[in-house]
Amino acid sequence: MSKSPEVKLVNVPSPNFVPEKDADKPLVLEAAHLGIDFGGLVAVDEFNIGIGATEICGLIGPNGAGKTTIFNLLTKVYEPTRGTIMLGGKDTHNMTPVQVNQMGIARTFQNIRLFDKLSVEENVKIGLHNHIGYHTLSGVFRLPSYWKEEKKSHERALELLDIFGMADLANVTADSLPYGAQRRLEIVRALATGPKLLLLDEPAAGMNPSETEELMNNIRKIRDEFQIAVLLIEHDMNLVMGICESIVVLNFGRIIAKGTPSQIQGNPQVIEAYLGTHRG
Amino acid sequence: MNMIKNASSASKKAFLNYGIVIVFFIVFQTLVSTGNITSALKGQLIPIVCYMIMAVSLNLVVGISGELSLGHAGFMSVGAFTAVIVSSAMGDAANPAKLVVSMIVGAGVAAIAGFLIGIPVLRLNGDYLAIVTLAFGEIIKNILNCLYVGIDEKGVHFAFNNPDALGMNPLGKVVINGPMGAVGISKIATFPAAVILLMIILIVIQNLVNSRTGRAIMAIRDNRIAAESMGLSPMKYKMLAFTVSASMAGAAGAVYALNYSTLVPKKFDFNTSILVLVFVVLGGIGNMTGSLIAAGVLVVLPELLRKFSDYRMLVYAIVLILVMLVTNNEKLKGRIDTFFKKFRMNIAKGGRKK
Numbered sequence: 001m002s003k004s005p006e007v008k009l010v011n012v013p014s015p016n017f018v019p020e021k022d023a024d025k026p027l028v029l030e031a032a033h034l035g036i037d038f039g040g041l042v043a044v045d046e047f048n049i050g051i052g053a054t055e056i057c058g059l060i061g062p063n064g065a066g067k068t069t070i071f072n073l074l075t076k077v078y079e080p081t082r083g084t085i086m087l088g089g090k091d092t093h094n095m096t097p098v099q100v101n102q103m104g105i106a107r108t109f110q111n112i113r114l115f116d117k118l119s120v121e122e123n124v125k126i127g128l129h130n131h132i133g134y135h136t137l138s139g140v141f142r143l144p145s146y147w148k149e150e151k152k153s154h155e156r157a158l159e160l161l162d163i164f165g166m167a168d169l170a171n172v173t174a175d176s177l178p179y180g181a182q183r184r185l186e187i188v189r190a191l192a193t194g195p196k197l198l199l200l201d202e203p204a205a206g207m208n209p210s211e212t213e214e215l216m217n218n219i220r221k222i223r224d225e226f227q228i229a230v231l232l233i234e235h236d237m238n239l240v241m242g243i244c245e246s247i248v249v250l251n252f253g254r255i256i257a258k259g260t261p262s263q264i265q266g267n268p269q270v271i272e273a274y275l276g277t278h279r280g
Numbered sequence: 281m282n283m284i285k286n287a288s289s290a291s292k293k294a295f296l297n298y299g300i301v302i303v304f305f306i307v308f309q310t311l312v313s314t315g316n317i318t319s320a321l322k323g324q325l326i327p328i329v330c331y332m333i334m335a336v337s338l339n340l341v342v343g344i345s346g347e348l349s350l351g352h353a354g355f356m357s358v359g360a361f362t363a364v365i366v367s368s369a370m371g372d373a374a375n376p377a378k379l380v381v382s383m384i385v386g387a388g389v390a391a392i393a394g395f396l397i398g399i400p401v402l403r404l405n406g407d408y409l410a411i412v413t414l415a416f417g418e419i420i421k422n423i424l425n426c427l428y429v430g431i432d433e434k435g436v437h438f439a440f441n442n443p444d445a446l447g448m449n450p451l452g453k454v455v456i457n458g459p460m461g462a463v464g465i466s467k468i469a470t471f472p473a474a475v476i477l478l479m480i481i482l483i484v485i486q487n488l489v490n491s492r493t494g495r496a497i498m499a500i501r502d503n504r505i506a507a508e509s510m511g512l513s514p515m516k517y518k519m520l521a522f523t524v525s526a527s528m529a530g531a532a533g534a535v536y537a538l539n540y541s542t543l544v545p546k547k548f549d550f551n552t553s554i555l556v557l558v559f560v561v562l563g564g565i566g567n568m569t570g571s572l573i574a575a576g577v578l579v580v581l582p583e584l585l586r587k588f589s590d591y592r593m594l595v596y597a598i599v600l601i602l603v604m605l606v607t608n609n610e611k612l613k614g615r616i617d618t619f620f621k622k623f624r625m626n627i628a629k630g631g632r633k634k
Contacts, residue, residue: 075509101511113506115499125492126499130511132492136520139491140484146491153492193510 007245009260012050017258019245022052026089028104028197028229029074034083035253036073043069044253047083051197056223056230058240060264061250062273067233068110070250071199074231075107076100088196102130104196108186108203110233116175120166120185123174124157127192131156160188163225164218179206184215191222198222200232204239212236216243241265249273294486297568301482304576305475312471320583328579329474330356330536333481335559335571337528340485342557343566344494345521346501347402351413352529352556354420357548358393359386359530360537361424364462367538368431368455379468383477383534390530393420394523402518405504409522417553424545429456461544462537469538477535481528486568488524497521562603 009017012027027050034047044066051057059067072078074085076097085092087103095103106127115123125132132153134145161167164184169177177185183203190198203219204212216239223230234240240247241261249257249264251273257264264270308325311317334352341349363386370378393416401412428439432452439445443458456462488494499507500514508514537543559578563570581599585592606612 077505077509096513097505097508098511098513101509107509109506113503115502115506117502118495118498122495126495126507126512127510129492129496134492136488136491136493139493140487142487149492189510 006260006262009246012052016048016050017246018050018052019055022055025053027051027086028053028055028088029231030086031074032084032086034070034073034080034085036069036078036081042253044073045082046254047073047250048255049248051229051231053196054223054227054229056219056232056243056245058244058247058261059231059233059250060235060237060240060247061256065250066253067250068201069253071107071201071233074100074199075105101193101195104194105199106190106193106195106197107199108183108190108201110201110205112179112182112186114174114182114185114189117173119171119173120161120177121154121157121170123185123189124160124192125153127189128153128156129193131192131194157192160192161185163191163222164188180208180211183207184218187218187222191226195228197229197231200230200234202233202235204234204236209238212239215239219243290490291486293569294482294490297482297486297572298479300569300572301475301479305472309471321580324580324583325471326469326474326539327536328576329471329478330532330539331556331559331579332572332575333478333532333535334529334556335563335575336478336482336485336568337525337532338556339560339563339566339568339571340488340521340525340528342560343564344489344501345497345518345525347518347522348407348410349413349522349525350410350550350553350557351415351417351420352525353548353550353552354413354417355390355394355526355529356533356536356552357420357424357545359383359390359533360543360548361427361456361462361533361545362386362389362530363534364465364537364543365429365431365436365455367466367468368453368464369436375468376473379470379473379535379538382468382538383531386534387527387531390533391523391527393530394526395519397526398519398522402515402522414550414553417548417550421545421549424456424461425459427456428454428458430454459544459546461542461547463542465538465541465543467539467541469535474535474539477531481531482568484524485528493517493520558600562600562607564607 007019007021010020010023011017012023016030018027029049029051031047031049035045036043047070059070061067069078073080076092076095079094087100087105090103092100092103115126132149134149138145158167158170161170164187166181166184166188169181174182174185183205187200187203204215207215219230220243222228244261247259247261247264248255249270256269256273257267259267312322334356338349338352341347363382366385367378367382370381397412397416401409426441428443428446430437430446430448430452432448437446437448443454454463496507496512497517497520499510499512500517504514559575560571562578563572563574581596582592585595588595
């Protein structure tokens with residue numbers, strides 16, 4: 001299994017840290033004291049995270065720990081009850097999911113949410129939507145800008161699909177793809193929106209070990225090529241330990257540990273959260 | 281030709297629809313000019329085209345945008361009565377210009393009505409649009425029942441509930457007379473004009489659907505949350521589809537109204553809205569070809585069933601049920617598909633032999 005060399009983490013304004021290479025660049029995302037209550041239930045509390053410009057960060061924790069809730073908070077599907085989210089130095093208070101996407105967050109979903117009846121290429125083109133520069137009326141009257149921009153977006157879509165070797169599937173409807181390919185298509189579609197931070201919710205779920213291996217290489221390739229940050233939720237520890245530069249561990253809505261993969265692997269609290277306490 | 285060959289399946293479907301409309305026009309225009317058509321069917325030609333426009337425009341909302349609208353006839357009546365007022369106010373302007381202006385103003389006013397309804401409703405998820413458009417259709421019908429409009433040399437006069445309040449001079453002409461509806465309309469709509477409108481509307485809808493905007497509308501229909509996370513504003517695109525659809529219904533209403541000498545508001549009631557919805561559902565949701573054919577056949581069907589006299593609507597209902605059963609039958613569909621595949625292969629083989 002290909003493994004990234006362990007990186008040294010450096011402190012940025014406490015209590016966050018980023019890999020050394022990103023230390024002098026501004027943070028992509030900074031969340032402070034983030035929390036949300038559903039009725040009386042505190043789902044997430046005191047969540048602090050800082051993500052460096054080209055960092056791959058893992059968010060792990062047992063089922064029900066609140067990982068996906070955090071994704072929903074960061075993308076504004078939920079408005080947080082407490083705390084702030086700074087995106088590229090801007091507060092996202094009261095913003096909509098549409099606005100935060102335009103500011104540079106794109107995500108995939110744990111339960112795949114593709115546009116089922118549209119083709120693979122159309123799915124990617126929808127991701128490209130805000131980068132296709134023609135007006136509705138140019139589309140209706142088929143003005144030159146329509147043909148020019150459609151051609152450009154067609155080429156761009158194939159280029160993006162090619163990252164995962166899916167260019168030959170462009171005309172297949174999304175719901176007829178196998179499960180693993182659907183997950184990959186979601187990543188391509190998210191990437192098409194031109195994000196600075198990519199949120200991946202269990203990208204390797206349902207993939208076999210060789211597919212997972214390929215996915216790891218691709219995530220790294222995407223990061224290097226596009227120079228973006230990645231925050232991923234994943235239960236596959238090979239993947240998390242293999243590509244993440246830093247890891248945040250969540251349990252019962254709170255952070256219980258942060259650090260490099262090797263720090264996390266040896267952390268007794270993390271082991272306890274995953275395996276339970278040793279009794280008797 | 282090369283362009284058509286390289287076109288995607290979506291644009292092939294679009295060309296099929298243009299072909300259907302052109303064939304439909306040529307066939308009936310020949311029948312009319314050679315006099316081989318019953319006067320009953322001849323009188324139905326323009327309404328058929330109007331209902332086709334209604335069906336494809338409602339399909340934009342129901343099929344492409346995925347919202348249910350139960351008040352499409354309401355927009356039709358807005359367009360219809362606006363067109364009557366405009367065409368009367370234009371007096372004796374030359375005909376094509378008068379028809380075109382009436383249609384455009386009718387479509388515009390219907391679009392405004394659609395826009396105003398959309399603002400509060402399309403923010404919400406769920407079936408609220410169905411409820412509100414249902415109410416809109418009824419409200420518009422009742423408003424038009426109380427509306428009096430007259431025209432004299434000073435201009436257009438409006439009154440509500442009381443015809444005496446029009447305050448016209450005795451030479452003025454009442455155009456819309458409350459529950460009696462529009463009276464003394466000049467019948468300026470023609471079959472070719474209606475078909476041209478249908479063609480324009482088909483082109484607009486199909487070009488819209490196969491563009492960046494259409495993809496956004498369908499993305500929001502398929503998965504609202506994912507579409508939002510891709511940076512698409514659901515409100516904006518639902519609004520666009522709904523307003524465009526309302527304006528098209530308005531244009532259809534304009535042509536429809538200018539084909540009759542009198543027109544009552546009751547014509548555009550809930551039943552008409554449901555009738556148009558039946559065209560859409562029967563033709564296949566999101567399928568423009570189906571909408572065209574269903575509208576054409578179902579408008580003519582009651583006429584053709586006249587010989588069943590009292591049992592007419594019963595037979596009509598049975599036909600509807602049978603069509604639904606057949607078109608939703610997977611087995612039958614598979615057989616038809618394989619038949620067409622064989623058919624095509626035979627043609628291809630025949631072509632090679634030559």
